Each structure stands twice: as structure tokens, then as C-alpha cells.
Amino acid sequence: MKIGVVGATGEVGRTFLKLFEEYKLINEISELRLFASERSQGQEIKVGSKRYTVEKLQEDSMKEKYDYLFFSAGASVSKKFAPIAQESGNVVIDNSSQFRMDEKIPLVVPEVNAELLKNYRGIIANPNCSTIQMVLALNGIHRDLGLKEIVVSTYQAVSGAGNKGIIELLNQEKGINEVKHFPKVIKNNVIPLIGEKKENGLTFEEEKMINETRKIFSDKEIKVFPTTVRVPVLYGHSESVFFRTKLDSSVDEIMKLVESTPNVEYNEEKITPIEVAGSDITFVSRIRKIEEKTFLMWVIADNIRVGAATNAIRILQKHRELN
Ligand SMILES: NC(=O)c1ccc[n+]([C@@H]2O[C@H](COP(=O)([O-])OP(=O)(O)OC[C@H]3O[C@@H](n4cnc5c(N)ncnc54)[C@H](OP(=O)(O)O)[C@@H]3O)[C@@H](O)[C@H]2O)c1
Structure with a gap:
């Protein structure tokens, strides 16, 4: 390849x-x-036993033929270069938000909607990190019981904002109190704003969770009420998920439905970000039945792996298998 x-x-x-x-x-x-x-041009990176030199991204390179191209350089880079690669007949797995809500582009979490990959070539969108782990945890429940509404509060790691987010927290921990990439100091703090705030008061991150969940589950009726929050954690997003189902169920059945999705595990031990960093599993715990058809649970996963890179690799694997 x-x-x-x-x-x-x-x-x-x-x-x-x-x-x-x-x-x-x-x-x-x-x-x-x-x-x-251009900043990284010429840098060497070891992969397996070989060293590779980083090239400056240019249009001509995207016109070449690849088996798969992964994009994770932000929405503006994807906007400019992914269509060029697509026009050359390439399959592009894009981690940015650029194409996620484009009707013609599949938004894929392979364990949930892999069928969209069959006979498809072109740009495939990888969802937002906080959406991926939530839909993985809820997939079996949505399939068998139907979901009416989801109220989710996230606790998102600084790595969700890339290298610069990690550096900002580490710098503040060293006493360099510069606030550049987050809207407030993140050290010893909690920031209930991820992405810009829109006129209706929702942030872009919250809007992504609403729209992407509906698209992935192919269900425009699901109500999603998110509050997305940045916390001073390096790796691993946590989520408190409250949900109402159409059919009634029990905690035992919810546990089984959670685990009916591959790569999702019910586990009362792995409940903190430090415990899940580096894992490709989405962990669910603390399932509670509040009243009829109404439940709460805690969902946790490595945002860079489950929420981005691993999902993209799973898209590649499934795409190869189906085509
Ligand atoms: N972090 C997460 O949890 C997460 C989850 C889901 C999706 N995503 C998405 O994945 C993308 C990357 O995120 P990240 O966390 O890896 O960010 P990051 O650590 O800031 O890395 C950004 C990468 O993009 C490259 N880049 C920036 N501007 C470029 C340009 N003009 N031309 C070519 N390359 C350019 C950077 O290269 P240089 O080193 O040369 O600057 C770097 O390799 C974003 O779209 C993000 O929304 C991230």
C-alpha cells in the first residue's frame, strides 16, 4: 500500500x-x-525500522495516487488539499471538521455505520473525538431500545486541542502563566467553553456533538443537549451521559447492550483518564437507572486514539475489507 x-x-x-x-x-x-x-519540512521521523523525511504539503503531492491518505492538519488544510486528492481518485480519511456535515460525505465510526464504506471512494470524515466515544457507548442502546434524548457533559483533555494545548498546560504547570490557546488559565481550572460561542449560546464543539450524533445514528429526531468542558488532563476525555430510551430496560440489559458494540467495555475499574490513556477501548461504568426509560452512565476513552487516530485506522481496515 x-x-x-x-x-x-x-x-x-x-x-x-x-x-x-x-x-x-x-x-x-x-x-x-x-x-x-513548512515549519517541519526536513524533520526525520522513525516509523518501524525506517526513518522518513517530512515533506512540505503541496498540491502536486496530492495529485499522486495513494491507496489511503490520512488528513489531520486542521479544517483549512483539508478544505484546500483533500478535494485535490479526491479528484485524483484517492480515498481520504479526514480528521478535521471540514466535511463532516456534508451530505455527500460519509461520517464514519466503523463499529456503528461501516456499511457506508462499501463501494465508496473519496473523502471519508472522521467524527469529533467527544462524539465518537459517546456514539460507541450508546450504539447498542440506540439500536435495540431507541434513543429519545441525550444530555452530555464532557471533561475534555488538553490534547484535544493538539500539541499547543498540551504545551500550554505544561507551561502553566512550570509557572509560565501565558494564556494563548485556551480562553482562560487551564492549570488547576475547568473551562466550560470549547470552540467559539455561537449566537444561540452553544459552542462549536457542542454543536458538533448534536449534529454528528444525529448523522451517525441516521436519526434526526434524537435530542442532544451537550455542555463541553476543558479540564487540566493530558490525555483522555470523560463524559457524563444521561439518556432517555423509547423502550424500558434494566441496568443489566444496558450493560449487555453497551458491550454488544466491538471495542466498548463495561468496566468499573477503568474510570479515570489516566487509566485509559493509550488504550483503544471505550470504557463505560456507573450505569444508573434514574426512573423508567431514564439512565446515566460514565464514558471514558483516549481522545487521540479512539477519538481520532484509531477510528481512522479502523476506517481503513473496514474499507479494505468491504471493497
Ligand atoms: N487532538 C484530538 O483529540 C483530535 C481529535 C479529533 C480530531 N482532531 C483533528 O485532527 C486535526 C489535527 O489535530 P492535532 O491534535 O494532531 O493537531 P496538532 O498537534 O496541532 O498538529 C497539527 C498538524 O497539522 C500540521 N499543519 C498545520 N498547518 C499546516 C499547513 N498549513 N500545511 C500542512 N500541515 C499543517 C502541523 O504541522 P507542523 O508541525 O509543521 O506545524 C501538524 O502536523 C485537527 O483538524 C483536529 O481538529 C484532533
């Missing part, structure tokens, strides 16, 4: 490279090309 990674020096990009080794894809890759901005 010939593979290209756009944004290879970033948090998500570097995780792709790790996963190529972990998922043994590296043995099947005959050519690997790494792209980033």
Missing part, C-alpha cells in the same frame, strides 16, 4: 504512525509519505 499522512508531526499524525506499527500495517506499506507545514 502507498499511504500518505498529512499533519504527520501533530498529536494525531504521530499517533497514526504508532498505530501503523501496532496494527502491523507497516509490513503492508510499500511507500509512506509524511506531510506537514
